[in-house]
Amino acid sequence: MISLVILTFLGIIAIEVPGLIRKKYWKELIVFLLLLFIAFIASILLAMGFEFPSLIKGIEILIKYILR
Amino acid sequence: MNLETGKIPGYQLIFLIMGFVSSLSMLFLPTQPAKNLAWLAILVSIIEGLLFASIYTALALRFPGKTLVEINEFILGPLVGKIVSLGFLWYFLHLASLHLRNYGDFFTIVYPETPLIVFLIATIFVCALAVKNGIEVIARCSILLVSLIIFLYFFDLFILLKEMDLSKLLPLRNVSVQDFFKASNAVNSVSFGETIIFMMIFPFLNKYVEARKSLLAIIIAGLLIAISAARNTAVMGDLLSIFQYPTYETLKIVDVGDFLTRMEIVVSINFISMGFLKISILYYGLVLGTAQLLKLRTYHPLVFPFGVIITVLGVINYGAISELIPFALEIYPLYSFPFEIGIPLFLLVTAVVRGLPKKTKGDQI
Amino acid sequence: MNKFSLQIKKMVVLLLVLTLIPFMMSGCWNRRELDKIAIVAAGGIDKENKDKIKITAQVFKVGEIKSPQSGGSATGKPYVNFEGVATTSFEAIRKITQIASRKLYWSHNQIFVFGKEIAQEGIEKYIDFFVRDHETRLMVNVLVSKGTAHEILTTETDLETIPAMNINDIIKDLGATSQAPQITLKDIAERLLSKTSAAVAPLVEVQEINKKKHARIAGTAVFKKGKMVGELTPEESRGYLWVIGKVKSGIINVKTDDGTKRASLEIIRANNKINADIKDGQLVITVKIKEEGTLNEQDSPKNLTELPLWHSLELLQAAAIHREITAALKKSQEYNADIFGFGEVVHRKYPLLWKDLEKQWDELFPYLKVNIEVQAKLRRSGLITKPISPSTEE
Numbered sequence: 001m002i003s004l005v006i007l008t009f010l011g012i013i014a015i016e017v018p019g020l021i022r023k024k025y026w027k028e029l030i031v032f033l034l035l036l037f038i039a040f041i042a043s044i045l046l047a048m049g050f051e052f053p054s055l056i057k058g059i060e061i062l063i064k065y066i067l068r
Numbered sequence: 069m070n071l072e073t074g075k076i077p078g079y080q081l082i083f084l085i086m087g088f089v090s091s092l093s094m095l096f097l098p099t100q101p102a103k104n105l106a107w108l109a110i111l112v113s114i115i116e117g118l119l120f121a122s123i124y125t126a127l128a129l130r131f132p133g134k135t136l137v138e139i140n141e142f143i144l145g146p147l148v149g150k151i152v153s154l155g156f157l158w159y160f161l162h163l164a165s166l167h168l169r170n171y172g173d174f175f176t177i178v179y180p181e182t183p184l185i186v187f188l189i190a191t192i193f194v195c196a197l198a199v200k201n202g203i204e205v206i207a208r209c210s211i212l213l214v215s216l217i218i219f220l221y222f223f224d225l226f227i228l229l230k231e232m233d234l235s236k237l238l239p240l241r242n243v244s245v246q247d248f249f250k251a252s253n254a255v256n257s258v259s260f261g262e263t264i265i266f267m268m269i270f271p272f273l274n275k276y277v278e279a280r281k282s283l284l285a286i287i288i289a290g291l292l293i294a295i296s297a298a299r300n301t302a303v304m305g306d307l308l309s310i311f312q313y314p315t316y317e318t319l320k321i322v323d324v325g326d327f328l329t330r331m332e333i334v335v336s337i338n339f340i341s342m343g344f345l346k347i348s349i350l351y352y353g354l355v356l357g358t359a360q361l362l363k364l365r366t367y368h369p370l371v372f373p374f375g376v377i378i379t380v381l382g383v384i385n386y387g388a389i390s391e392l393i394p395f396a397l398e399i400y401p402l403y404s405f406p407f408e409i410g411i412p413l414f415l416l417v418t419a420v421v422r423g424l425p426k427k428t429k430g431d432q433i
Numbered sequence: 434m435n436k437f438s439l440q441i442k443k444m445v446v447l448l449l450v451l452t453l454i455p456f457m458m459s460g461c462w463n464r465r466e467l468d469k470i471a472i473v474a475a476g477g478i479d480k481e482n483k484d485k486i487k488i489t490a491q492v493f494k495v496g497e498i499k500s501p502q503s504g505g506s507a508t509g510k511p512y513v514n515f516e517g518v519a520t521t522s523f524e525a526i527r528k529i530t531q532i533a534s535r536k537l538y539w540s541h542n543q544i545f546v547f548g549k550e551i552a553q554e555g556i557e558k559y560i561d562f563f564v565r566d567h568e569t570r571l572m573v574n575v576l577v578s579k580g581t582a583h584e585i586l587t588t589e590t591d592l593e594t595i596p597a598m599n600i601n602d603i604i605k606d607l608g609a610t611s612q613a614p615q616i617t618l619k620d621i622a623e624r625l626l627s628k629t630s631a632a633v634a635p636l637v638e639v640q641e642i643n644k645k646k647h648a649r650i651a652g653t654a655v656f657k658k659g660k661m662v663g664e665l666t667p668e669e670s671r672g673y674l675w676v677i678g679k680v681k682s683g684i685i686n687v688k689t690d691d692g693t694k695r696a697s698l699e700i701i702r703a704n705n706k707i708n709a710d711i712k713d714g715q716l717v718i719t720v721k722i723k724e725e726g727t728l729n730e731q732d733s734p735k736n737l738t739e740l741p742l743w744h745s746l747e748l749l750q751a752a753a754i755h756r757e758i759t760a761a762l763k764k765s766q767e768y769n770a771d772i773f774g775f776g777e778v779v780h781r782k783y784p785l786l787w788k789d790l791e792k793q794w795d796e797l798f799p800y801l802k803v804n805i806e807v808q809a810k811l812r813r814s815g816l817i818t819k820p821i822s823p824s825t826e827e
Contacts, residue, residue: 012372020369028364035373042380052384055162056391060399067402177567239784307623310564321619323572330540 001047009040071359071367074204076269078278083210085266085285087217088349089259090292091342096170096313098258098396099297102251103243103309104236107298109252114290116252117260121286123412124263128270128279130419136267137360143415143424150361152411157357159407160265161374164350165381168192171343172382173389174313178336188379191347196375198348199355200368203272206348213341220334221292225299227322227331232302250397257401259293260286261408268353312389351378470538474512475597476573477582478559479548481518486551486559488525489583490515490537491597512595514586522562539568543601545575545618546582546637552654552661557625564622571619574604577654577661579638588639588648600648604635608681611674611700612667613650625659629776629794631765632656633673636664657770665764672761675754676720676773678705685726687749689742694733698726698750701812709779716790716797718775719804720758726750727813734822738814751809758805766799775801 013036020029046052076084099106131139136156141149172187198206263282270279300308300318311317315335322331355374359367386392418424477489494511515537517528530536545563547556563569578585590599607615613635624632638651653665653673665673674680685698706721728746731737737746765772776794780787790797 008376012376016369016372025365025369027362028366028369031358031362031364032369032373035370035377039373039376039380043376046380046383054387054391055381055385056166056395056399057386059162059403060395063399063402180567235781238781239787241784242780304619305623306626307619310622310626317571320571 002044005040005043005047009036009043012036071356071364072203072272074202074272075274076203076207076272077274078281080207080211081266081269081273081278082281082285082288083214084207084269084345084349085263085282086289086292087210087214087342087345088263088265089286089289090217091167091339091346096174096315097293097297098254098393098400099251100309100393101243101247101397103247104238104301104305105240105243105248106251106301107237107294108240109248110255110290110294110297112249113252113256113260114287114294116256117263117286117290118283120256120261120409120412121263121282123409123416124267125270125279125282127412127416127419128267129277130416131425132276133271135271135357135360136264137357139267139415143418143422153357153361156264156407156411157354157361159404160350160354160357161378162381163262163265164347164354165378166385167343167347167350168378169382169385170392171339171347174316174339175336177313185379185383188382191343192351192375192379192382194344195348195351196371198344199352200371203269203352206345206352209348210345213345217338217341218292220338221296224319224322224331224334225295227324227328228299228303228318230324231321232299233305234302236302236305237298253401254397257404257408258396260290261404262350264408264412265350265353267412268356269349347378351375465536465538469535471515471533471535473537473539473542474595475544475546475586475600476539476542476563477546477548477578477586478522478551479581479583480550480554485518485520486522486525487583488517488519488522488529489586490517490526490529491586491595492533492537493595510595512597514583516583522559523566526562539566540570542570542573543597544604545573546585546600547575547577547634548582549577549579549661551582552577552634552656555659556621556656556661557659560618560621560625563618569618571622572617574601575616575618575621575634576600576604576637577634579636579651584639584646585637585648587646589645596648600637603648603650607635607650609683610667610671611680611683612670613653614670614674614677614679624656627774627777628791629771629798630774631768631770631772632659633665633772655765655768655770655772657768662770663764663768665761668757669761669764672757672759673765673772675703675722675758676705676707676761678703680724684729685750685753687746687753689731689737689746689749690733690735694731696728696733696737696746697730698746698811699729701725701727707773707775707778709775709782711783711786715802716779717802717804718778719806722754722758722805722807722809724750724754724807724809725812726809727815728811729815731820734820736819738818743811747809747811750811751807754807754809755805758807762803762805766801769795769799771798775803 016032017029020032097106097110099109102109127139131142134142137153140153140156143149144152168188168191171191172184175187176182176184198209263286266282270276273279296315300314303318303321304311304314308314308317313335316332319331319335323329351374355367355370358370358374364370386395471492473490473492475491477491479487479489481487491512491514494513515529515533517525517532519525519528526537551559563573564571576585585600586596588596588599590596593599593602604615607613614633616632616634621632621634624630633656634654635650636652636654637648639646640649641647652667653670654661655663655665671680671683680700680703683700685700687696687698688694689696703722703724708719708721710717710719728737735742737743771794775798776791779790783790
């Protein structure tokens with residue numbers, strides 16, 4: 001499962017990075033890598049079976065806190 | 069610095085909005101409090117939706133060629149504008165993941181032994197390809213898909229005529245005013261209010277005044293949803309309240325001479341195509357907005373990373389589907405309020421009061 | 434050169450897509466081939482002992498279904514009944530996989546039979562699974578057996594190959610006599626959700642003809658809050674169907690010539706109208722029936738098509754319908770089961786008042802005043818206008 005995730009990310013890098021380097025889009029490359037890093041951490045955690053808290057529960061708590 | 073060179077004609081916008089609004093709404097709407105008056109609640113919500121949409125169009129007409137992110141910066145200044153835009157981008161991201169999850173959940177009911185993540189990945193991959201190809205491609209897809217769905221819609225309506233009992237729509241004074249408006253508010257915020265995403269797409273119209281056509285699209289789509297809600301109630305009656313996917317169950321009833329049965333597959337077709345449109349549009353707005361916010365020269369490299377993030381968020385959105393309906397009814401209208409009406413209204417009022425945009429260097433219009 | 438490399442690139446992408454497609458097309462995640470599933474044609478549910486139930490699933494034995502041309506060389510019955518005993522429906526169905534070599538497939542289930550004991554105990558806890566599961570259908574025909582469901586599913590069939598099909602076809606033809614309602618799982622579920630309306634289901638019994646057991650429709654089972662509380666005879670069942678407007682066809686027998694002779698009238702069409710009114714603080718239900726029939730058989734030597742006699746025939750027909758409705762109404766008030774859905778009619782007419790009435794409906798319904806107005810017409814007299822007997826006028 002984890003190796004599948006890593007493979008996917010390598011695939012994404014292989015598709016996007018060469019074009020960006022050739023065009024010298026450095027800013028875009030940085031943003032891309034940053035986003036990819038976040039995505040990678042999240043999906044690896046998910047693949048390892050890390051239990052994330054429910055997102056809509058979090059929003060519910062936040063909304064109730066603001067409106068209180 | 070043009071991120072998107074594509075242009076879409078006005079009629080394609082109508083199809084896009086129709087597909088966007090009616091996608092999940094035909095399958096699943098938080099109308100439970102309105103009971104048999106779901107259709108009436110939807111009609112009322114169309115009025116609310118038109119109000120919202122006219123604010124979006126007014127803004128779009130005031131700032132032709134500018135997306136929501138650019139308008140934010142123009143009116144609120146670089147810093148505050150960027151923060152507000154960030155909020156919108158989060159909203160789009162979360163919305164895309166919510167719809168993706170909803171989409172996946174439906175398929176896990178039909179195919180209970182397939183893991184959820186398979187549907188999420190398969191869907192987001194197709195959407196990612198569409199987004200990479202730009203708004204023109206999504207708009208052209210919408211013509212094909214929405215036409216198909218409208219054909220199937222009237223076909224369903226026709227074959228269900230036999231099963232309908234219009235007296236199930238009565239009585240009209242069955243629900244309290246409070247419950248009724250709760251339902252219509254929820255419907256508005258999950259279907260019509262989400263057209264705020266089109267603030268990211270209006271600039272790519274051939275003629276910017278055609279943004280007005282979004283009102284027409286909302287009326288058509290709203291009527292279609294309202295009729296489908298009335299149809300479901302007329303067929304299923306009170307039974308509707310226990311089902312998760314009312315339209316799916318309603319079409320299971322179809323039986324024309326032992327030959328035309330099990331039409332629920334039509335719901336799946338509807339869901340596959342409309343869900344694809346909805347997620348693609350949200351996904352597109354998110355990616356384009358991020359690129360504009362960070363002043364990038366292309367949005368293409370952001371597509372896949374965001375796809376992964378949407379998928380992950382889709383999985384962690386909620387544990388069980390039973391959490392979703394109370395959320396859609398109680399929390400979602402509040403959560404979406406600033407994004408769907410609060411901030412756009414504030415932007416419009418500020419722009420009018422300050423007389424923005426000031427026509428300094430020539431007339432752009 | 435550049436154009437050439439672009440073409441190669443396109444070729445590579447095309448090849449890649451073509452090689453990927455077969456993987457996508459191999460089928461669903463958990464596909465099941467036709468020879469690996471057991472297609473259930475009928476389900477039955479019986480009480481096994483105090484807290485266990487028995488599910489009977491009738492499965493096609495595909496190899497035994499012979500085409501008529503191949504002659505009667507079939508060695509066994511073309512179906513097999515699997516039984517599973519457990520505390521819940523779902524568990525019982527899963528237990529069948531321990532004795533059957535294939536997994537049951539419920540999507541083509543035609544009928545569902547409740548044993549009498551189960552029906553009297555309450556059906557709602559057992560049908561939950563069948564409404565909830567994605568494989569089962571809502572449009573399956575529901576019946577109640579006078580004995581056990583199992584004995585209904587082992588009856589003999591003559592024209593059809595398996596009992597499930599036989600009973601299903603009998604139910605589809607119920608309209609010819611209109612003496613039992615056709616009820617689907619959806620109807621039952623809808624009634625069970627209602628606080629006041631009571632569910633009904635056709636009643637089926639086993640009848641021995643030439644030492645062969647045959648299934649036969651024997652009226653209507655009446656439920657109250659999911660529990661079977663009584664039965665309607667075939668005549669009372671038609672009385673019920675008149676009120677809800679589901680009479681399609683049928684025969685009304687009336688006595689002519691001062692009760693010495695008979696005439697059979699066929700029902701061609703009928704429609705109903707139920708209205709609720711409050712008169713002098715009292716709730717009154719008005720049932721209006723409009724019916725059209727034809728004279729199809731007579732044994733009287735008189736020419737019944739002549740005007741005064743024809744009118745009296747119409748009146749006799751209306752009286753017969755009135756009698757059937759009154760009988761059904763009396764029975765339902767006796768059982769205190771609102772099978773007609775009068776409560777819903779009141780709900781639609783007086784939604785605000787209904788909030789109070791709904792709570793007292795159990796006390797109100799047995800004494801509810803119901804006006805029955807029947808308007809019956811005769812339109813035709815078949816292909817002959819005079820009886821086949823010498824004219825009596827001379």
